[in-house]
Structure formats: C-alpha cells, structure tokens
Amino acid sequence: MLDIKFIIENLDTVRDGLEKKGYTKDVLDLDALTALYKEVNKLKTSSQSIAEEKNKLSNAIKSASSEERPSIIAKSKALGEEFKLLQDELNTKQDEFNLMMLKMPNMPSPESPIGPDDSANVVRRKVGNIREFSFTPRDHIELMEINDWSEMERIAKVSGSRTYAIKNDLAQLELAMHMMVLDKLREHGFTVITVPSISKEKPLYGQGYLPFSRDEVYHLPNDDVYLSGTAELILNSLRADEILTENELPILYAGFSPCFRREAGAAGKDTRGLVRVHQFMKTEQFVICKNDINESEKWHQKLLQISEEVLQDLELPYQVLEVCTGDMGAPKYRQYDLEAWVPSQNCYRETHSCSNITEWQARRTNLRYRENESGKVKFVHTLNNTGIATPRALVPFMENHQNEDGTVNIPVKLQPYMGGKKIIGKNC
RNA sequence: GGAUAGAUGGCCGAGCGGUCGAAGGCGCACGAUUGGAAAUCGUGUGUACCCCCAAAGGGUACCGUGAGUUCGAAUCUCACUCUAUCCGCCA
Numbered sequence: 001m002l003d004i005k006f007i008i009e010n011l012d013t014v015r016d017g018l019e020k021k022g023y024t025k026d027v028l029d030l031d032a033l034t035a036l037y038k039e040v041n042k043l044k045t046s047s048q049s050i051a052e053e054k055n056k057l058s059n060a061i062k063s064a065s066s067e068e069r070p071s072i073i074a075k076s077k078a079l080g081e082e083f084k085l086l087q088d089e090l091n092t093k094q095d096e097f098n099l100m101m102l103k104m105p106n107m108p109s110p111e112s113p114i115g116p117d118d119s120a121n122v123v124r125r126k127v128g129n130i131r132e133f134s135f136t137p138r139d140h141i142e143l144m145e146i147n148d149w150s151e152m153e154r155i156a157k158v159s160g161s162r163t164y165a166i167k168n169d170l171a172q173l174e175l176a177m178h179m180m181v182l183d184k185l186r187e188h189g190f191t192v193i194t195v196p197s198i199s200k201e202k203p204l205y206g207q208g209y210l211p212f213s214r215d216e217v218y219h220l221p222n223d224d225v226y227l228s229g230t231a232e233l234i235l236n237s238l239r240a241d242e243i244l245t246e247n248e249l250p251i252l253y254a255g256f257s258p259c260f261r262r263e264a265g266a267a268g269k270d271t272r273g274l275v276r277v278h279q280f281m282k283t284e285q286f287v288i289c290k291n292d293i294n295e296s297e298k299w300h301q302k303l304l305q306i307s308e309e310v311l312q313d314l315e316l317p318y319q320v321l322e323v324c325t326g327d328m329g330a331p332k333y334r335q336y337d338l339e340a341w342v343p344s345q346n347c348y349r350e351t352h353s354c355s356n357i358t359e360w361q362a363r364r365t366n367l368r369y370r371e372n373e374s375g376k377v378k379f380v381h382t383l384n385n386t387g388i389a390t391p392r393a394l395v396p397f398m399e400n401h402q403n404e405d406g407t408v409n410i411p412v413k414l415q416p417y418m419g420g421k422k423i424i425g426k427n428c
Numbered sequence: 429g430g431a432u433a434g435a436u437g438g439c440c441g442a443g444c445g446g447u448c449g450a451a452g453g454c455g456c457a458c459g460a461u462u463g464g465a466a467a468u469c470g471u472g473u474g475u476a477c478c479c480c481c482a483a484a485g486g487g488u489a490c491c492g493u494g495a496g497u498u499c500g501a502a503u504c505u506c507a508c509u510c511u512a513u514c515c516g517c518c519a
Binding site: 044049057062069072074075368 | 438447457474478487509
C-alpha cells in the first residue's frame, strides 16, 4: 500500500509509476481516488464534531437536575440518529477508498527497466559456462526414468496433474539442496524457521496476493483457510501489528515450507516433468529492515548475492535478469530473477526471484518500528528472495550435470549433504 | 470432537454502566543526588485519524474482532476469532 498523503503530494510521480507498471486510468483513477479521500475526510470532520457534541451532552447528564435531564437526553438521542446516518455513509466511502488503496501497486524503482512485459526484462550478467555436450544430452524426465528416480505416471493417477513423486537418490538430493541452503543462510545470520502452509485470508492481503490474484491460491472452504504459495506469505505477517525497536532490525528469516499454487494462468505450460507443479518445497529468504531505501537496496543486493552463491555452489550456469516495470508484480519496487540454464530447452529458466518491496507490505500488515534517534514510528521495509525451490531446481541440476550413461555428478559443495556421494544414478 | 477458563497499554495487573486512554507496579526516557555508578527521589512515557498552511492548540476513535442495548459501554447482550487447561483422538 502507498501513503495517501504521498500520492496526493506527488500525483505526477505516482501517475507515471502507475503507467510504467501497466495500470491505465480505467483500472486505477487517481482523480477519483483523491476526490474520494477528500470526501471521506469531510465526512470524518462532520461526524466527529457531532460525536463531540454528543459526548458533551452525555457528560452533562450526570450533573443535570432531574428537570433538565429529559430534554438533554432527547437532544442527545436526536444527535445519535444523525450521527448514525453520517457514520453509515462514512463507512461505505471508507470501504470504497480502502479497496482502491489496496489495489494501488508499489511505485517502481528508477533503476528498473521500463517496459510492458517480460520482453523488456534486461539481462544484467551471465555467470558460468554453458556446457558443450560430447553426447546428446537427455532431458530431466528421461534421466529420471532411466535411473528409477520418479513415479510420475503413477502419482498423476493418485494426485492429479502437475504433481510429482521422486525417489531414491533424487529424493535425497531434493532434501540435500534445502539443507545446504539453510546452512548457508544460517551462516549469513538468518534465523532458520519452518512455517505452516496454512494461512488465513488476512495475510494474503498483507502480502499483496489479494485482491489481485485470487485464482492462483488454493482455498479450503470448510475451514476458510488458504494454502500458502510461499513462506513469504507467512513470514510477512508473522510480526504484523508490532512496533519493533530499531535495534531488533534487520530481521532475517530463512523460512522452509511446502508451497501450493493452482497455476491457473499457466494452462498448457510446462505440463510435463518437474518445472511447474502444484505443490513444491521452498526455502525462502525474508528480510525486515529499516525504512531507508539505501538500507533495503543494500539488502536486496545481499539477497541476490546469496542466491547467486547457491547457484554457483550447485555449479549451474545462470543469468541475472532485472525485471522491467510492467512484468514485476504490484507489490514490488525492484526485482531480479535468477535463471539457470536448462540444456533440453536451450534456454534459461527461472529458479529465484528477488524483490525489494519497500514499505508497501508493511503498510498492509501494519508492521512498524520506533526509530532510535527521533522516537518516530515508521513502517519497515520488507524483501524476499528464493533460497532454493525444489523440484524445479532439480531440472537444470540433473540436465547440466548428466553423463553419457545417465548418471549425474554431484558438485563438491553438495557432496557432504549427499553422504559424500560424488555421483548418483543406476550405472555408477 | 466434548468440558471449563480467559483475551485490558512495551510487560504484569486493577477496573465490571458516567469522574477511564484507563489505578498500581515493572520497564523505558529525562532531571536531581554522586568523583562515577548502584540505590533513592522528581518528571514524563500508546497508536491512528480529523480540523489547522504549519506550529501551538482543539477534537474523534481504539481495553481480542464485529454487531447490539443505552443519553452514555473496557464494564451489559449476541456472534465470531484466538489462547490456556482437562478428556477423547492422532503423525
């Protein structure tokens, strides 16, 4: 959420930001928003002055004589009626205003490339060499089949499409990746935390998932709860409504959780294999820091660096993509995606998404801190980034590290988490 | 699933229709005292919003959430949420 006062004082900047993010006037009308804000304030002023008068009368009653009492009560009662009418109108307008504010996206960073969709994303750098195969490489599905690493067809019968079951060394590999990343994050000062995948509705508004994309999230109507698509959802609301001390910041969470996504908008995309599934596991990096753009940009770079280290430790070639204004989601100020090379698709595929949200989420969750020097209460900045997400990360992993006989090499950094194994597969 | 108890400020805790934004304590900040500190004493100590160019000032709301009763609600009524304990079930 943005600050309404900021919006009003910087109408042109905000209009420009909206445009860059792909919001046209018929989606979000700033003139209507400011007019509504003024109307709400007017109603507030008049309803508050009635409340004031009413309070005065009520207070007068206790000291009034029994003769004056009935007339004061009658007066106060009449004011009460008037108050209620105004209050109803105010509530309606206020709800309308709140909804509009919930729909306002964050302003993009001036550093972000400007463009309407992913075609305008900019490759900032490529790291690692794309391997030249001396044989015809297999895709990850074939590799799983020849090594007896999966039960893809059978699990589809049990659990439906876009689910996966992997076994033997590959199952161990999946968990090993998370352990490796959690260890790394702990070394960087993160608090390792495992969180539920069950969420009430409110955190979805806090994160900025709602009111934007209800279709994407699983809803369990019997209990009116939702299945979380990322630990970010939970971690973002974990400290909601608190006023932290500045000394507590930054708060660094390494959150592990199963994640659920309906993939409603991805029909027909990546239907086979491990790239896009309804349920997966993710270790998430989440940062809560001071309200200072230099501070949060510093953390943004730090998070990016950590996930680059992860891909480097996994010895995967990757590129750093800076996401353009039109392709980043509403909550985001600035976003990088990391994409690892997938030989069978002859392209880079997203493994990490690293975002600075600035205070946009904190305004929604009402998460603040008291500044040491000024004693002022300010909204925190939040940031999030993937640590590692499986099984997707297994796709570039298997394909890049495969040998001609179908075995897969384990990079040195991961070997301790694989019981010292240097290579996995049926033929080794 | 069944049965009880409960939800008050940063924390503990009183209040059970008006004088309550809320006693008292702890904590915290500032000041006095001290060579310095501890102890002691004094003062202060929530958030959001509205009016106001701003400051000063004035006002409204908030005692889990939402509705209701009343001239007036932390206090009474209802619903909901959450927490604790016991029983049952269970990885």
